[in-house]
Amino acid sequence: MHDFHYRDNQLYCEDVPIKEIAQNVGTPCYIYSHRTLIQHFRAFDQAFDAIPHTIAYAMKANSNIAILRLMAQEGSGADIVSGGELFRAIKAGVPSSKIVFAGVGKSGSEVEQALKADILMFNVESAGELKLINQVAGQMGIPARVALRINPDIDPKTHPYISTGLKKSKFGIAADRALAEFKTATALPHIQVVGVHCHIGSQLTELTPFTDALKKILPLIETLKVQGINIRYLNIGGGLGITYSDEIPPHPKDLAAAVAPLLQDLKCQLILEPGRSIVGNAGIMVTRVLYNKETEAKQFVVVDAAMNDLLRPSLYDAYHEIQHVRKPSGTDEQTVDIVGPICESGDFLAKDRRIPTTNSGDLLAVMSAGAYGFTMASNYNSRPRVPEVLIKGHEVHVIRKREDYEDLTRGETIPSFLETTA
Numbered sequence: 005m006h007d008f009h010y011r012d013n014q015l016y017c018e019d020v021p022i023k024e025i026a027q028n029v030g031t032p033c034y035i036y037s038h039r040t041l042i043q044h045f046r047a048f049d050q051a052f053d054a055i056p057h058t059i060a061y062a063m064k065a066n067s068n069i070a071i072l073r074l075m076a077q078e079g080s081g082a083d084i085v086s087g088g089e090l091f092r093a094i095k096a097g098v099p100s101s102k103i104v105f106a107g108v109g110k111s112g113s114e115v116e117q118a119l120k121a122d123i124l125m126f127n128v129e130s131a132g133e134l135k136l137i138n139q140v141a142g143q144m145g146i147p148a149r150v151a152l153r154i155n156p157d158i159d160p161k162t163h164p165y166i167s168t169g170l171k172k173s174k175f176g177i178a179a180d181r182a183l184a185e186f187k188t189a190t191a192l193p194h195i196q197v198v199g200v201h202c203h204i205g206s207q208l209t210e211l212t213p214f215t216d217a218l219k220k221i222l223p224l225i226e227t228l229k230v231q232g233i234n235i236r237y238l239n240i241g242g243g244l245g246i247t248y249s250d251e252i253p254p255h256p257k258d259l260a261a262a263v264a265p266l267l268q269d270l271k272c273q274l275i276l277e278p279g280r281s282i283v284g285n286a287g288i289m290v291t292r293v294l295y296n297k298e299t300e301a302k303q304f305v306v307v308d309a310a311m312n313d314l315l316r317p318s319l320y321d322a323y324h325e326i327q328h329v330r331k332p333s334g335t336d337e338q339t340v341d342i343v344g345p346i347c348e349s350g351d352f353l354a355k356d357r358r359i360p361t362t363n364s365g366d367l368l369a370v371m372s373a374g375a376y377g378f379t380m381a382s383n384y385n386s387r388p389r390v391p392e393v394l395i396k397g398h399e400v401h402v403i404r405k406r407e408d409y410e411d412l413t414r415g416e417t418i419p420s421f422l423e424t425t426a
């Protein structure tokens with residue numbers, strides 16, 4: 005479900021023609037639908053109505069502070085993975101009592117920052133990290149609430165780069181070592197063990213990996229109870245997939261229905277960390293065709309957006325639907341590679357894609373770009389990062405302006421020994 009649709013052959017976001025937005029802010033740009041964001045969040049939240057739960061939106065999917073504010077107003081917390089994300093979350097007004105902190109490489113200063121902010125808990129990924137958190141908490145005189153992240157060794161059947169719950173992955177603590185780590189943790193003076201965490205991967209299109217993971221974790225919670233370690237929070241992570249092409253991922257309701265029976269006797273607060281399923285289809289990236297270029301081997305459509313603006317096709321070989329902003333009247337089609345201006349062969353948005361014929365100047369919408377789109381953008385090739393626009397009904401709000409050339413060199417200095425120019 006999303007609010008990008010055609011009216012009289014023109015693509016709209018809610019009540020605003022994409023063409024108008026592109027004229028006003030230029031291309032490339034990201035465009036998000038307020039209504040879609042709200043709907044997706046509420047669909048998730050309401051699906052779990054019957055279970056006491058907290059949604060900690062995984063902000064690495066899209067961390068613009070306007071999006072975070074919107075989520076916070078809907079009652080969301082945040083799943084963070086860095087001090088920078090903590091800064092954004094707090095700046096946006098996400099209550100620290102709903103912030104959870106994951107990641108295998110938390111630094112001492114990030115731990116300090118999070119303790120100072122009084123976040124809900126750390127999702128701890130190793131014995132070394134546990135030791136560090138205990139030490140920092142001791143120095144600060146602030147006890148640290150933690151969950152241990154369990155790696156259940158489950159194949160989520162997704163792209164290897166976004167699969168996180170297999171034995172060979174760097175994430176979490178192996179299930180068979182978990183009990184020992186929990187015991188270690190409870191013995192540490194500045195640590196309060198409050199939860200179990202698990203996140204097995206992203207873009208999951210089946211429910212069984214979720215339930216299989218739970219079936220590994222629930223006996224552990226039972227064992228812990230017997231040992232006198234009371235688990236108050238069960239965090240089952242994020243990972244629910246979305247439709248990029250023809251996937252039919254489970255609805256949050258299906259996820260809730262699948263996990264609810266398993267949780268019946270458990271007196272835990274459930275924490276969920278959806279990212280992609282909230283924002284993915286709530287955003288698009290709009291780009292303009294520069295050239296049609298034909299070589300002996302291929303036909304290329306060169307556009308003004310590149311891998312630095314949207315990395316997913318290059319990084320994961322990800323598929324994004326590409327649509328004409330103005331539906332062409334003719335029926336001519338072409339099979340093309342849609343590529344950007346960056347000096348890398350890996351710079352493409354689509355390969356061997358059958359689309360209606362394009363002309364220079366045409367606007368194209370790269371669909372399902374709301375998650376892991378702008379947040380993965382870089383300045384590679386000294387390309388300023390593109391603007392982000394939030395549409396609400398007829399309203400157009402620029403929630404991040406386009407960077408300019410001065411932004412590109414901010415923080416850089418020429419040392420004094422190089423002061424004279426040639």
Ligand SMILES: *Cc1c(COP(=O)(O)O)cnc(C)c1O
Pocket residue numbers: 062064065083106107203205206207241242243244277278279280281375
């Ligand atoms: C990335 C991540 C998520 C969100 O995953 P989605 O697939 O975007 O829902 C949730 N929890 C953790 C720990 C993550 O690293």
